[in-house]
Amino acid sequence: MFECALIQGELFRKLIASVQDLVQDGNFMCDANGISLQGMDSSHVALVALALKKEGFVEYRCDRDVTLGINFANLAKMLKCMGAKDRLSIRAQDEGDSASFVFESEDSSRVSNFELKLMQIDQEQLGVPETQYKAVIRMPSSEFQRICKDLSAIGDTVSISVTKEAVKFSVGGDIGSGDMSLRQSESGDVDGDDSEKVMIELEEPVQQNFALRYLNNFTKATALSKTVTLSLGTDMPLVTEYKMDNLGSIRYYLAPKIDEE
Amino acid sequence: MFECALIQGELFRKLIASVQDLVQDGNFMCDANGISLQGMDSSHVALVALALKKEGFVEYRCDRDVTLGINFANLAKMLKCMGAKDRLSIRAQDEGDSASFVFESEDSSRVSNFELKLMQIDQEQLGVPETQYKAVIRMPSSEFQRICKDLSAIGDTVSISVTKEAVKFSVGGDIGSGDMSLRQSESGDVDGDDSEKVMIELEEPVQQNFALRYLNNFTKATALSKTVTLSLGTDMPLVTEYKMDNLGSIRYYLAPKIDEE
């Protein structure tokens, strides 16, 4: 028997929305410590990895490891039926062929119960090695989203270059070229809200090219976190990470476009 | 000569919007007591009946019975030209081939006058018998709208089942199944606003299946009233009624899907 509950079911809906454009289906791996999910996009250029810790759930019980094979579009249809402030419970029998998703309004006057058919998905779990990155940028997630969306109007590929002072996003295309630079915030720059700051940790300057199409996909996760962290190295995948307080994180890995440099 | 006026012309626009997706055209029957309209959808599964009482109008004069044959899409185009706070007057000569719709802004600085060509529509007026229903549910109209819309993502047919304690909307489809239950409100449940409550009057438990497509059509009337009343019997049409304070009501009748039970 696997069972877990979130006070803010909405968060889970946003998580699925952050995954479903990149991968169609995948295995939720549930064990005593939490839930994880990995998936590659169909062209094998991008990888999404979700890690939810049991501490983030208001209830969590996993008698033995369970794998739930889920079609995300179908799950999203069911999660659409959840009210904005509903509590969400997920339950699955050890050998069952469906999982149940229960939405409950705050005052329990409305209870919804959905049974989603599960799938058998053959999927290898990839080990993603912990690496030392040359540059790590933390910035407001909405700013990153806007930059990726805006630059897409000019070209397909963005060049991200990082120095101690600033991170620069450049693009070129038929109509011309452009770049947007964000300066590292100084201590006194932003009052109060730390999430508005741009923070750069640099070992050495880096420049890499990436397909904007994927980055735009990743920014679906903007709703999950006020900040995003970009980790870059040379000829290494970019890691785009959104952290959700004590619930865990969602990470996207994207291979650089080597040929275009 | 027929003439009537509404302080809130907007209300009339919403009424037409609530009818026009279901029926293309119809006869406004105007007599000394008010205005009524009936129409069946093209597949003869659903019926809409509008009844406006003269008491709801700020001016009402009907020298003798008048039938105005109206194409709703065309009327809607004209009503789009009405300001949100305009007063609406409708006028028609006894044997005229057009009706005039006059919109006047609050301070009379803007006056619009539209002449809509009338149609000859052969249409029998159906007598809808007053029946005793087994179950009558009053609930927030926005809640009903949301349930119908959400469940449509899972399947085509909703099963509505009513007990003394709750009303349950169930749906099944290829991807799984789901149900949403609304508990009868207790006296202390909702403070102040009675329209937020779910009230169930039950003679005996009922369960019937209906096509969600039509229910979604009916919920266009959500803008007209904070609450909706659903009346159910066995093998009888569902009545979905939206009441507009002292102006009257709009009712939708929908035959159950017998074969699928």
Place this chain on the structure above:
Amino acid sequence: MFECALIQGELFRKLIASVQDLVQDGNFMCDANGISLQGMDSSHVALVALALKKEGFVEYRCDRDVTLGINFANLAKMLKCMGAKDRLSIRAQDEGDSASFVFESEDSSRVSNFELKLMQIDQEQLGVPETQYKAVIRMPSSEFQRICKDLSAIGDTVSISVTKEAVKFSVGGDIGSGDMSLRQSESGDVDGDDSEKVMIELEEPVQQNFALRYLNNFTKATALSKTVTLSLGTDMPLVTEYKMDNLGSIRYYLAPKIDEE
């Protein structure tokens, strides 16, 4: 070297948006006094003329006359990357084949630099004679926008007729006919905000017909000014002018539909 800067870059974006649906590309003529632009729509029925005075810019330097041939759709793509409160600088070398557009956030933490390729555009500058119009109407630009949009649902051609008391917009079509009249405001009519008033200056009554399609195009400029001025004569183009405080104005000229009168 040509260089200019606007505190509110947003205004320039709205200007380009007000032009680009009517004309695809055009020459920005920059001289010591300011920037001007003229363009005809592809059917040669409408003309747009933009005139920006150097006094409206926070910086303005034009060593010698420069012509910048611009594709508006491409420029609009770049201006989309400008933040809502960014400062805009435009720079061009005397003989360059590109112009640079720089967007800077208020606190200078974000700086974007875009290079737009310029075009060679053969275009005659038309002299538009200053004329005495029979009727000049000043009205809220949003009201004019709404009228043009709403009447388009009924027919293609609007007849504008002006008397001392009121301006009337009439339309006819298959489904019927309609007109909207705006009464000249009296001194005490609108408290405080003068831009809400309808002001009519009349030499003699006028009535002319115009294609709504173009008027709807012109109303893209509604975002630039709270009021619009319509100037009419007999068998003369209508002038639709939007003034931007001290920056200048955008004018649209539209030939009347003579045949339909």
